[in-house]
Amino acid sequence: MFPGLLGLMLLLQAPWAWAGDEERKLEAVFIGRFASYIEWPAKPRDRFVITLLDDNPFGSLLDDLYRDKRIHNKPIELRYATRLEQVGETDALFITLASSAARAAAIDHAQRNGILTISEAKGFAESGGIIQLDFVEQKARIKINHAAALKSGLRIGAPLLTIATVLRGDKP
């Protein structure tokens, strides 16, 4: 009985952070797949940097997924920031901030630094974010603020634009 208990205790104590649900898996995939359809102004970095801002809902999934991947022929580096000040040079910013004011500050920072912003927050694209991911009736939907992308100096490829709802003005 003792060894069984020990095994159970080890399981209980394991520093486990699993992938979560299917939506999380798709979100994790979309971050990299979106990036592959987007053209950045030339940057003198040898790595493609993806930063998560605020809570990390993915556990270790992003690290596991992108460990052997390349975007724009660059290896991928994942960074995790809890405050905007911690976001250094990055190519893509996945934002999980709960407060709209904090998201607006992050969007503003990203626009000034040519960073792709992605979030699942409602109203994200309308408020200047570039890509908003939604799940409606168990399927993913993409909303893109094309003007915000251009303002950030990013060019979004046609294959991505054709499958997304594209905001070209201020109207929803």
Next chain:
Amino acid sequence: MSAPHRVVLCVALAGAGTALAADKAVQETNDYYRRPLDQLLQVETQAKAAVGSRGGARDALDAEVPIDIITAAQLQSTGQPDLQRALAMLVPGFNAPRPSITDGTDHAPPFTLRGLSPDQVLVLVNGKRLHQSSLLHNNGTVGRGSSGVDLATIPLRAIERVEVLRDGAAAQYGSDAIAGIINIILKGYGQRSQATVTYGRTGEGDGITRQGTLFHTLPLAGDGFVNLTAEWRDRGATNRAGPDVNDGGRINTHFGDADTQDGLFALNAELPRGDATLYLHGLYDRRRSSAGAFYRTAGDDRNIAALYPDGFLPRIEPKILDFSATAGVRGVLDDGARWDISYTHGHNDYHFYVNNSLNTSLGLATPTSFDSGATRNTQQILNADFSKKIGRHTVAGGYEFRQEHYRIFKGDAASYMLGSADNFAYGAQGFPGFSPENAVSAKRQAHSLYGDLKYGVTERLILDAATRAEHYSDFGSTLNGKLALRYRATDDLLFRSSVSTGFRAPSLSQSHFSYTGTYRNSNDAAAQFWGNFAVDHPVARALGATDLKPEKSRHLTLGMVFQPSSQLTASADVFVTDIHDRILPTGYISAYSLSSLSPQAAAVLAQNNIDGAVYFTNAIGTRTRGLDLRLDYSRQLENSARLKLVAAYQRSRTRITEVNQAPEVLGVNMTDLILDPFTRVLIEGSQPADAIKLWSRYSQGIYDLVLNLNRFGKFYSVSAYDRVAFSAKWTLDAELCLRLAKDVSLALGAVNLFDARPDKWGRTDDSLVGAGKVIQYSQYAPFGYNGAYYYLRLGVSF
């Protein structure tokens, strides 16, 4: 094997299990990574539910309690015209029989979960409590003596999903959440407008249904929306009555679905502003319905041949108005704490009208149409919630104020009075009206404080604790608690268990329902009364009635979820629910029906000119035990086709475990007072002992094929004090839906394709019920007795 070796082995196995699970998640995610973007948008993720937790929505593998999620596609594929009937075809343990010749119950039939009572289910709309109907089921149907929610007041196409929590949750949500919770989520953000028309009829040519629905969505700034649904539903009557041998073999009675027209409207709107969202949802239903009472033949004492030479079928034709509205604001603070303040108003008015009838006691002066009075129930709720995640923990709490108001309105005088032309046949035949003595206006208030804590002991082991204290102005205070454990052994496997206490506040209708009639024997100096008396009526008090106490419950659920891949989820849960002080109407308290009735009680009856009386009392305790099995499977096939399969089995059994003391003044025991064979079978055997549901959808190219196989388990009914068994039956529903154009679809479907019918009654001594007689089917039949029903549905999205 030595102890050290066993330790090493266990550690190795634990580590290996963890690694394998993690590998699988990464492998599945890598598989997604290789797919084209447009294919990723077609991936159907697992459904999530928010009910039962204040920590946000979660899927099956993350839920500490068992929850079924029924999608809009599933609901619509059943071909059923309303939500109640659709859920009966999809949710095991959801029982919605279709009683007939049961007064008001024909027009707003009850539903139950897990074989319990209609008022032991809490119904929410977008997480807010929905009011109950004012109708008290007062005939011999499933749910006798209770008032439940009328689910047919919600337009089916306004619904995004239905979450069915299969566990007691009164410690979180308050009264009624004993058998479970049904949380109806209205369509929200990201929808398309849609118009649908449906036409259907039974295989026998009746029950013609015409239904038109318009769902319109208007996007607002910030991903807000206004969604409006308008529906007209006209469901024709069905009739499966047999010949009346007392009337020349004519089919003179209506036994089947009522003829019902509903005008429905639903609103769901959200208007985000910064970190706050103003929200509003509402439901409205105006129903006209018509069904028969028992036929009065030409020679019946209750007939006046000069008015109805061939006899007559009184028609009970209520007008029902039901609406509710919730307005609120929710938001998030800078530190991530969430808050929600809302107000809900609910209203149900059930107005009885009787046509093609007479009041025999008024002679030829009688009217033939009557206003028999009304019952009305209103509910107002003020609610304030907060929740905050702190690391992997969540704390939540809130306050709720609820006010309920129950009223009975008298009918017109002719509907209830006893005239001089006849000593016995008083009031409107079919449904005598509520008299001025029955009229009542009763209110109560309830204050609730509640708190939840979700504590992550480790990433794998989560503890949920909840408590709720309530004070009701009529019966006092309650305090309930819940403790749930969720242990994720691996990425594939979840073990869960919960223990909780709960309660159901006696409904105001049970405490205050009063419905009496009169007759006069030739030697009586005064008219004699009989019927239902409110528990605070002096006569009921003199017969031992007391204020009703809440029903109290205890729950235990133990289960597991296994998800070997994202396509397959299986779960198994066992449950035990004990309920004490269940509220039932007494039997008929009279000197001639209770042989041992005390002289004191007999004197009370005689002094008050009462033939016999019924009142509600806390009577019995029950134990319900059961098992739930679920399997969800979906797969993308080689030929770009998709297959989705939902299989479920439920078994539950309720047994009477306690019988309370009867009031001493009566001189009888509670078994004699209440538990006649009919009542015992009603509680223990009238609902199917088990159910199997197998819903499948195959989609390819321009079509979807849906097959829904149902097994409705065995149930019992009573004839002449004997229990009669009715065997289990299988039904198969099928729907083929063709996408004629990008936005146009046409569905052809059959409910109960092979025309299965419940067993008929065998030979009986009853004059109306039995083989070859007027009533051939049991009122308890869980899928009705209409037989096959075919339909066409055209849908246009825009």
